[in-house]
Amino acid sequence: MPSPTLLPTRASFATGEPVEIEVRADDGVAGALSVWRLGELVHREEVAGRGIRTIGALERGGYGVEFEIDGRVAARTAVEVTDDDRARLRYGFVASYRPGKDVTAVARFARRLHLNGIQFYDWAYRHAELLGGGEQYDDALGQPISLGTVRELVAAVQHAGSRAYGYAAVYAVGPNEWHAWSEHALLAPSGEPYALGDFLFLVDPAAGPWLEHFRGELVRAVAEIGFDGFHLDQYGYPKLAASPGGRTIDVGESFVRGIEGVREALPDARLVFNNVNDFPTWRTAGAPQDAVYIEVWEPHTTLGSLAATVSRARAVGSGKPVVVAAYQHVYDRADAAASDRATVFTMATLFSHGATQLLAGEDGRLLVDPYYVRNHEAEPQTLDLLARWYDFLVEHDALLMAPTIADVTGSYAGDYNGDLDVSYAATPVAGEARAGSVWRRVTSTEHGLVVHLINLLGQADTLWDAPRAEPQSPGEGTLRVRPVRGRTPRVRCADPDACGRLLDLPVTFDGDHAVATLPAPNVWQVVHVEL
Secondary structure, three states, rough: OOOOOOEEEOOOEEOOOOEEEEOOOOOOOEEEEEEEEEEEEEEEEEEOEEEEEEEEEOOOOOEEEEEEOOOOOOEEEEEEEOOOOOOOOEEEEEEEEEEOOOOOHHHHHHHHHOOOOOOOEOOOOOOOHHHHHEEEEEOOOOEEEHHHHHHHHHHHHHHOOEEOOOOOOOOOEEOHHHHHHHHHOOOOOOEEOEEOOEEEEEEOOOHHHHHHHHHHHHHHHHHHHOOOOEEEEOOOOOEEEEEOOOOOOEEHHHHHHHHEEEHOOOOOEEEEEEOOEEEEEEEOOOOOOEEEEOOOOOOOOOOHHHHHHHHHHHHHHOOOOOEEOOOOHHHHOOHHHHHHHHHHHHHHHHHHOOEOOOOOOOOOOEOOOOOOOOOOEEEEHHHHHHHHHHHHHHHHHHHHOOOOOOOOOOHHHHOOOOOOEEOOOOOOEEEOOOOOEEEEEEEOOOOOEEHHHHEEEOHHHEEOOOOOOOOOOOOOOOEEEEOOOOOOOEEEEEEEOOOOOOEEEEOOEEEEEEEEEEOEEEEOOEEEEOO
């Protein structure tokens, strides 16, 4: 008998909207459907067989949903209920638009991973003429495109509770259109225009005639295709350039002016700008867009560099969600198990620091290349892993993604502070990503303190895009926390590769400290402490 499965009918639900769960189980299979909010049971009902179960309206927040048969959890999923669907961005992608494509599979995958934004990569006819090819055409690199398929995909992901972002490069012009825009070129020291190979040439994104044209293309795409907004791309260079007239162009400033111009033309659209290798996040994060999105390359090669990138982005993002495009090239050169472990460490780092990852999309594919058409078909076990971790992300959103979360490691942990720390019998604990240790981070949330424990025992280095060894177990950990007089703190832990939701731990006292024994972590363990 195949295992039962749960799937929310939408990637995200609005407050007041009935939450519905699709239950897939053999006829005659009966069990209990339960809903949990940060480890507390909020709903339970008996179910049998397959069908759509309506739970009803839930308060704003993240929830875990379990299907229990004879006392055993047989299936899990999660749901998000929100009154601001721009507050989070769990980003996916599509990159093929052939006639007759199965759009329902894409929408179903978005529901499974709770992807509330889908980037439509390279859907357009040309970079400078988005809709110039009619209803069917080959794009600039020869990929067949059906606008009918694009529209069907847009409608399908919207029906699934997600949003469609059309891809558009903010300053790229192809050879056939270059004659019309060359007077706005960004020139290299040689006097040649900056380019992406011989495929695209770059113009000043804030040049008046170009920006007016570009905005018009986007407005038309919303009207004719139905996009909710746009993914605004660039290539990370140049930082400074000369104009044909000899002016020095600050390209970072031009990006900001370009975003502002697009926002003026599309006041209600969702806009996401690509800060390639963190350029120029410090300037664009405050621009009128909906997320801080960063595509990372060398020298951002370690888990610690990912963490630092996210921390910088959150510091300048004014509460916007942070998304990191960290392409796991490792799947092209290592087996699925070693590659999955690399992805798990990447997700653990990003999720624990308050960011999400652009990685998965289509009907179950992974990004391994900046040209999204060259994606990787994920193994079934990889898709199960992603579903488990994305469920965990959504269920524990309040402890992970809230913009008010603050890193307080330096104020609480360590011998000088003595307020809260974790130790292991034979494994060092480190405040940074260090091979052979457990990486410990403490945050303050509206729901109490949270300790993130990432197990790097058994790793030779901390590269995020490299095959990873099977983590070694550090064994049980000891958490010591200084409580408030007369009160016993509540200590709970959760692990995406274990139970998946918060479970209470026994607490004892040792002098002025409360003590709890933590189960051995797999890769990432979240410990919630309420004082």
